[in-house]
Amino acid sequence: MSTTAAKDPCRGYHHGDLRRCLVEAARDLLAERGVTGFSLREIARRAGVSPRAPYHHFPDRTALLREVARMGFEELARRMAAHMEDEDPASRLEALGEEYLRFALECRAEFQTMHCDELCDAKNFPDRQDFADRPFVYLLRTLEEIAGKPVPQEELERYGLVAWSLVHGLVTLRAEGVLGASFPDEPIEPMMKDAVRRTTELIVAALRR
Amino acid sequence: MSTTAAKDPCRGYHHGDLRRCLVEAARDLLAERGVTGFSLREIARRAGVSPRAPYHHFPDRTALLREVARMGFEELARRMAAHMEDEDPASRLEALGEEYLRFALECRAEFQTMHCDELCDAKNFPDRQDFADRPFVYLLRTLEEIAGKPVPQEELERYGLVAWSLVHGLVTLRAEGVLGASFPDEPIEPMMKDAVRRTTELIVAALRR
DNA sequence: TAGTCGTTGTATACGCCGCATAGATCGGAG
DNA sequence: CTCCGATCTATGCGGCGTATACAACGACTA
Numbered sequence: 001m002s003t004t005a006a007k008d009p010c011r012g013y014h015h016g017d018l019r020r021c022l023v024e025a026a027r028d029l030l031a032e033r034g035v036t037g038f039s040l041r042e043i044a045r046r047a048g049v050s051p052r053a054p055y056h057h058f059p060d061r062t063a064l065l066r067e068v069a070r071m072g073f074e075e076l077a078r079r080m081a082a083h084m085e086d087e088d089p090a091s092r093l094e095a096l097g098e099e100y101l102r103f104a105l106e107c108r109a110e111f112q113t114m115h116c117d118e119l120c121d122a123k124n125f126p127d128r129q130d131f132a133d134r135p136f137v138y139l140l141r142t143l144e145e146i147a148g149k150p151v152p153q154e155e156l157e158r159y160g161l162v163a164w165s166l167v168h169g170l171v172t173l174r175a176e177g178v179l180g181a182s183f184p185d186e187p188i189e190p191m192m193k194d195a196v197r198r199t200t201e202l203i204v205a206a207l208r209r
Numbered sequence: 210m211s212t213t214a215a216k217d218p219c220r221g222y223h224h225g226d227l228r229r230c231l232v233e234a235a236r237d238l239l240a241e242r243g244v245t246g247f248s249l250r251e252i253a254r255r256a257g258v259s260p261r262a263p264y265h266h267f268p269d270r271t272a273l274l275r276e277v278a279r280m281g282f283e284e285l286a287r288r289m290a291a292h293m294e295d296e297d298p299a300s301r302l303e304a305l306g307e308e309y310l311r312f313a314l315e316c317r318a319e320f321q322t323m324h325c326d327e328l329c330d331a332k333n334f335p336d337r338q339d340f341a342d343r344p345f346v347y348l349l350r351t352l353e354e355i356a357g358k359p360v361p362q363e364e365l366e367r368y369g370l371v372a373w374s375l376v377h378g379l380v381t382l383r384a385e386g387v388l389g390a391s392f393p394d395e396p397i398e399p400m401m402k403d404a405v406r407r408t409t410e411l412i413v414a415a416l417r418r
Numbered sequence: 419t420a421g422t423c424g425t426t427g428t429a430t431a432c433g434c435c436g437c438a439t440a441g442a443t444c445g446g447a448g
Numbered sequence: 449c450t451c452c453g454a455t456c457t458a459t460g461c462g463g464c465g466t467a468t469a470c471a472a473c474g475a476c477t478a
Binding site: 014015018049050051052053056057 | 425426427428429430
Binding site: 014039040041042051052055060061 | 463464465466467472473474
């Protein structure tokens with residue numbers, strides 16, 4: 001079965017499930033052409049409806065973009081939460097980092113949408129920060145367990161910022177194609193994982209020092 | 210004197226310096242509205258010429274974007290090179306990181322343009338990687354000096370990737386507004402500098418271990 | 419069962435956009 | 449002075465987001 005949200009030619013005047021179809025078509029289009037190629041009209045075309053139909057389900061194009069981003073944030077939070085069961089906090093830190101990489105690679109469309117400048121504008125996505133911030137608490141809790149002793153909250157936050165920035169920078173640089181060019185003879189994913197592993201080691205050592 | 214590239218009403222049929230005016234207007238517009246708000250027609254309007262005039266100096270809109278990005282890459286490379294005179298390689302590593310932050314903050318328009326997805330598409334900017342990669346050699350040379358002993362090239366590249374990803378992730382997260390939301394009570398720039406300092410320390414220790 | 423009304427679709431239009439073709443205006447070389 | 453290439457304008461095309469007006473359905477109610 002195809003994953004496309006094409007129109008059923010036998011449908012009546014009303015679609016019946018247009019909202020879901022629009023979201024699916026949006027994710028497909030984003031995966032194909034990126035946020036730059038995102039177009040409400042093209043999505044309506046793929047869903048087999050008139051250009052104006054989507055406006056009965058989303059007030060404007062940013063609302064549909066926002067919906068895709070929201071789903072991405074929630075999926076990422078789910079994946080992060082799933083690792084909080086791991087016993088050893090040090091290996092859990094590494095697992096969280098690798099999961100961040102995996103999510104960004106597997107869900108390219110969502111990840112790019114989550115961080116596109118149009119939605120980073122607060123007036124287009126007021127509660128974006130709440131979504132973006134959620135994984136950070138998992139990170140802080142893990143760092144606290146790693147330390148195994150009382151550590152000032154500020155200290156935890158500092159290393160949390162280091163860890164977060166590192167994985168985010170990795171996937172961003174990768175998406176730009178920089179890594180493939182700067183390290184032409186190496187497979188990229190292992191190289192990224194290695195960077196995560198090394199940083200994890202450094203942070204664990206620093207926290208237990 | 211204004212920095213805007215407004216039309217001189219007394220000019221004749223030919224502008225005389227339109228190319229430079231277009232680039233300036235483009236940087237202004239990018240600073241104001243970001244890549245999302247970048248529009249050739251708006252730039253032509255600000256330069257006081259007809260919508261079609263820019264096409265005599267740039268083949269299409271990506272060419273003008275590319276010009277702004279190219280200037281940004283060169284400015285960044287200049288700033289990086291300027292730090293290579295510093296004697297102590299460890300403090301130079303920190304200085305390179307801080308300079309990356311400073312550049313991203315001072316030259317928001319250029320930085321955003323350098324990394325926008327439209328230009329990361331290789332067909333729109335074939336030699337982008339050469340530009341983006343240039344600061345990396347400074348980084349590697351600095352790491353080599355820090356080690357002070359023979360270290361496998363791969364080892365240097367790994368920590369280089371860590372350092373680069375960290376600063377790039379920091380400025381990216383900052384641009385998204387995440388840092389201001391996750392750490393509401395702290396000034397942002399010192400926090401970023403602190404992350405750079407900590408990471409520098411960790412890498413220096415690891416390389417000299 | 420017939421009428422009514424809110425929901426969800428379409429038709430059409432407006433002003434943006436990037437970009438193409440054709441023509442106007444200049445400055446400089448012969 | 450004349451011609452020509454470089455640089456400008458005028459006009460137009462199709463695509464975009466989105467506003468207003470209207471049409472079709474389904475569910476509730478008399």
